[in-house]
Amino acid sequence: ILQAGQSSRAVARAFDVNHSTISRLQRKFGNYGTTDDRPRTGRPRVTTAKQDRYIRLLHLRSRSRPATATAAETIGTHHRPVHARTVRNRLRAEGIGPHRPVVGCVLTPLHREARLNWCIKHRGWIPLLGLHKNKVMMLVMK
Secondary structure (H helix, E strand, C coil): CCCCCCCHHHHHHHHCCCHHHHHHHHHHHHHHCCCCCCCCCCCCCCCCHHHHHHHHHHHHHCCCCCHHHHHHHCECCCCCECCHHHHHHHHHHCCCCCCCCCCCCCCCHHHHHHHHHHHHHCCCCCCCCCCCHHHHHHHHHC
16 A cells, blocks of 8 residues: 555554554565564574464363373474473463363262252242342231
């Protein structure tokens, strides 16, 4: 669009971004011939973007899959297995949290019988939740 003669402000309005963003990208393209990220300092990532997408897909397909299983199957950029912590970091970056199944209270046969008896005894009760105190008093008096 810029090469077609549009101003950077017009392009910024078209894409609903700040005009400085368009100017910065235009300058970057002029200097390097691309708008890709430049090399920077810091430890290189052990997984590629494609591997990150694959890790995400695996965990969306089976939510209960542990990160250790995925880590054991994923080979990093240095031809070594990826650490489970790396898998967890990638999933967290995608907004995918750990799936831990709910563990309810353990009921013995005596507990089950006591619950059933309580339910049978109270099955005629009507719910009084949300009623004002005066309405409850009127119900009791009737």
